[in-house]
Amino acid sequence: MNELLDGLLSDAAARHGVMGAQLAVVMDGERAQAAAGVANAELGTPVTGETLFQIGSTTKLHTAALVLGLADAGLVELDRPVADRLPGPRLPPGPLRDVTPRHLLSMTSGLDNGPYADTGRGDDCVARYVDLLADVPPVFEPGEGFGYSNASTVVSGLLVERVTGATWDAALRDRLAAPLGLAHTVSLPEELPYHRVAVGHDAAGRVVRPWLLSRGLGPSGSTLCSTAADLAVLGQTLLDGGVAPGGVRLLSAEAVEATRTPHVEVEARWFAEQWCAGPYTKVWDGVAVYGHGGTNLGGSSTLVWIPERNAVLAVTANTPSQGYPFAEEVFGAVCSELLGLALPVREEPDAGLPVDASLYTGVYETCDTRYEVAERPGGIAVTTTSGGGGLTCDLLPLGGHRFWPSDDRLGGMHRWDVAFVPGRDGRAVRFMNGAFAARRTA
Structure with a gap:
């Protein structure tokens, strides 16, 4: 399988102008992976299976797993207002005081996506970001619809901090990365020199500068760096009922069920059809797929798991502008060759439809x-x-x-x-x- 994946990944990277990429696949417990291209075009550094990529909003799955794990431990109540647990930060007034962790994880909180603001490097930067939200009007009342929100996930991250007494970064390391054996998943810039690291590239293949990590937005996807192989471990854990490949139970069956239970319909349906507690869900060729993708200025990633096929797919790339179409082509090829699935074809508009x-x-x-x-x-x-x-x-x-x-x-x-x-x-x-x-x- 490795040889097949090498060819699929290299061909797709060449067609999309992706400088460097990784692919990891788990099928019936068997793991395979591939790497292609360069991590840094200026240095000619090759991508290996251990090269860290900025993964963007796929990080939201990690934050969701932390919250669900705390719920398993009786430290978080998914349907209790988060304001009860967050003294200090200025949450938006009015109905949004009733936002619960379940609202946050399922993107039904009504919180605006939030500003792309850097609130510094201190251990209180997540709380400082949440303070900014008091001045941002809500989009709708909790539970009244869908609205993808970085701000929602940062509030989840602050909840993790207040409940554990640790920073989100430390909780991620101790409560998720260590139990799962994710040796190549780090969130703090001071950890990066000890790893092979891919830098971002623009569509012309030029290195993106500066290297930007906004720690206040870390829980939503601004800082976490990982590999396709490590992402696949998280996906396999969620696929296997909360039990990690090494046998460690990360989440209860009830928590995993929450990640597979749709909470809301998504009105614009190309990227997702419904949202669960953490991942989206959609249908490929009649088969339910769960996952999340992410992109920031330095990288892109997508992780999906398919229970009906007992399969996990993860891809990373360091040309963010091409990250999503690249992942779509790679997943389409893998699904066709190995899983007997055809990905949906982009709908064509109908100029004859009446518009009021x-x-x-x-x-x-x-x-x-x-x-x-x-x-x-x-x-x-x-x-x-x-x-x-x-x-x-x-x-x-x-x-x-x-x-x-x-x-x-x-x-x-x-x-x-x-x-x-x-x-x-x-x-x-x-x-x-x-x-x-x-x-x-x-």
Whole structure:
């Protein structure tokens, strides 16, 4: 299997311009892996199976596992408001005081995605980030919908800190990485010199500078570095009912069931169909798949596990702009060759579908992005403004309040559909740029 994976990975990396990558596969307990390309194009450093990549938001699975483990130990109540356990940080007022850990893990808290802010390097940087959220309006009330949120996961990380008395980084090391034997999973920059490390590259193959690790956003995915093989161990643990490959029980059967129980439908469905306590779930060729992906300026990763096939797939890459399409091609090839599964084909919009522009036109906002939806001949268009930049593109109908943007740049590094969430009168109350929810403000 290793030879097959080597070829699949190298071919996909060449087609997508990915400088360096790893692939790990577990099938019926048998593990195989592959590595390709360079970790640093300026130095010509080759990628090995032990090279650490920045994994981005796949980190949210690690934070979810920590919270669920604390629930197993009776230290966290999944349905008790987190505000009861977080004296000090200024949480958003009003209904969001009722946010529970289950809301946080299932992306139903109503918290805005939050600012991409660096709150320093001290041990209180996670708490300082949560303090920022008091000034960020909520998108919706807890449990009323789906909205992917880095802020939600940072609050989960702070909960871990307050319950354990340790930093999120220390809790991750002692309560997750050590029991699972994840020797190549680290979150602090001072740990990185003791490992082989991949740096990020842009689409032209140039090294990305600076190396940026925002510790305050660590629980949501800004700092954690790992390997495809270590990610696969976490996936195998969740696949095997919470028991790690070495026989250590990390999570109870009840906790694992929470990671497989859908809590909410996702309106924009290309990247996920439902969300559980930690992972998303979607369907490939009639088979349920669970997982999470992530991308930041230095790297990209995706981890999925497929209970019906007793399989785990993990991929890392150091060309973030290509991370998601690269992972999709790699997983598609592995599924076709080894699992007898075909990945979904991207839906094509239907220009003939009627669009009632009056339901959607208006202004939608997050803490750092403004979307203005306007009528155009035969349909609607959206203009987005963020960080001094802007983009206007048509929204091409897919049906059911879903649209495909005419310009993939609307989703940043993601290539996904968008959607509107209708209110009781049918008029949209939220705009979903893929995973991210924006509230209507005008």
